[in-house]
Amino acid sequence: MSARSRIATLYLLGFAVDLASMFIFNTALPALQRELSASVVQLAWVGTIYMLGLTVAIPLGSWLARRIGERRVFIASLLIVAVGSFGGGMATGIATLLAWRLVQGLGGGLLVPVGQSMAYRAYPPEDRAHLTAVVMTVALLVPALSPAIGGIAADHVSWRWVFIGVAPLAAAIAALALAWAPVDRLAEAKPALDIAGFLLSAITLFCLPLGLTLTSQAGRGVHAAIVLALAIVAGAAYVRHALRSREPLLDLRLLSDPMLRTGSIIYLCVPGVFTGVNLIASLYLQDRLGLTATQTGMLMLPWAAASCVAIMSTRRMFASRSPRSLFLVGMTVTSAGVLLLAxxxxxxFTVRIASFVLMGFGASLCTSTAQTAAFTSVRTERMAEASALWNINRQLSFSLGASVLGGLLGLFLATSGGADDALPYRYCFVIAAVLIMFPLPFVLRLRRAD
Structure with a gap:
């Protein structure tokens, strides 16, 4: 195995651990609820607090990598995930479990961007489409398989093994990284931590997803407004600080690169919005059209098949087709699939299948193209910082999509004419289709040379 293949393998294994930590516990929640006497709101926080820890830790990854080396940060992050996973499995109460999930999230927030930076730096730009195809395949398979594995563990052993089982896997990858990851060549000048930038970014990245989560909870509107206002103020202050600082924690000037900027916007508006569409579609198909949960869930099979086709197509076409043309096709196809639901x-049955096939193909075409194109023109020494920006945007996109469309549905339902009224859902689908096309002006400004 070549050196770059070893680095890519380490990243993919770490990425799989992070994804498994996000999704594997879903089917074990009922068993967890019974044993720990947790409320529904507390159960929701099992996933939310992991995402909060993940998002807050991401900005520190690039600074720590420059300070102590990517290899050490990657290994340490895996060990933090292992400790958090084992602690979660041994928890005797829901509060303790949530604390360990936060530790897990902090480890994952360092793991993914540092691993991604190592992997994409190891491949020249012309070979990154192949790497992206493998990354996207892992991103497709692990969330699909993890809930089934978690359900088997909860039914036949204990829900605790859903968490404990991740620990030895993370530790084993850390041992592999010790043998495979290249030794870092650190600069003599150690970068100082941008303390003001860290505090402002932490407040922003913690409060924004938290506020969006609170908007979906009844009776928490005032709390949500306060938290979101705090996120906006801190975010604006960080932008001002970052643009004036010589070495900011997150260098927003990297977004002047047209491919990184456009790819980030694509991620917000296509896979991010699809997260909300999937939520609305699940409610619409079951509550209004009378489908069962199983029938609704089965629609993700044609979605997954179409996604695989799109990922493989991107791998073949990226070198011969411009990102601009791939983005245009992906956005249009995804929007058309959403409009079918409206x-x-x-x-x-055939219309539903066609809708999910179009959404799966279009969204994955956009995502895989964006993932590859975003790093093609980033300089090698700036890869870690670009990776941090990319992963923060990726995490926020999923929160924003579900929260915005979920909030709109709640508003439309409150003013609808009756319980059987389908118009609130259709309004949401139309709005989602428009949001998916929002990056169009940015995409049209791309040149083939970009």
Whole structure:
């Protein structure tokens, strides 16, 4: 195995651990609820607090990598994940479990961007489409398989093994990284921590997803508004600080690169919005069209198949087609798939299948193209910082999509004419289709040379 293949393998294994930590516990929640006497709101926080820890830790990754080396940060992050996973499995109460989940998230927030930076730096730009295809395949398979594995563990052993089982896997990858990851060549001048930038970014990245989560909880509107206002103020202060600082924690000037900027916007508006569409579609198909949970869940099979086709297509076409053309096709196809759900024909089996096929193909075409194109022109020495920006944007996109469309649905339902009214859902689908096309002006400004 070549040196770059070893580095890519380490990143993919770490990425798989991070994804498994996000999704594997879902099917074990009922068993966890019974044993720990947790409320529904507390159960929701099992996933939310992991995401908060993940998002807050990401900005520190590039600074720590420059300070002590990517290899050490990567190994340490895996060990933090292992400790958090084992602690979560041994928790005797929901509060203790949530604390260990936060530790897990902090480890994951260092793991993924540092591993991604190592992997993409090891490959020249012309070979990164192949790497992206493998990354996207892992991103597709692990969330699909993890809940089934978690369900088997909860049914036949204990929900605790859903968490404990991740610990030896993370520790084993850390041992592998000790043998495979290249030794860092550190600069003599150690960068100082941008303390003001860290505090402002931490407040922003903690409060924004927290506020969006609170908006979906009944009776928490005032709390949500306060938290979101704090996120906006801190975020604006960070932007001002970062643009004036010589060595900011997150260098927003990197977004002047057209591919990194456009790829980030694509991620917000296509896979991010799809997260909200999937939530609205699940409610619409079951509450209004009378489908069962199993029938609704099975629609993700044609979605996954179409996604695989898109990922493989991107791998073959990226070198011969411009990112601009791939983005245009992906956005248009995804938007068309969402609009099918807004029609009166959504009750037809073939229309639903066609909708999810279009959404799967279009969204994955955009995502895999964006992932590859975003790092093609980033200088090698700036890869860690670009990776941090990319992963923060990726995490926030999923929170924003679900929260915005979920909030709109709640507003439309509150003013709808009756319990059987399908119009609130259709309005949401139309708005989502428009949001998916929002990056169009940015995409049209791209040149083939970009």
């Amino acid at each position: 029609t009166p024909f959504a009750g037809m």
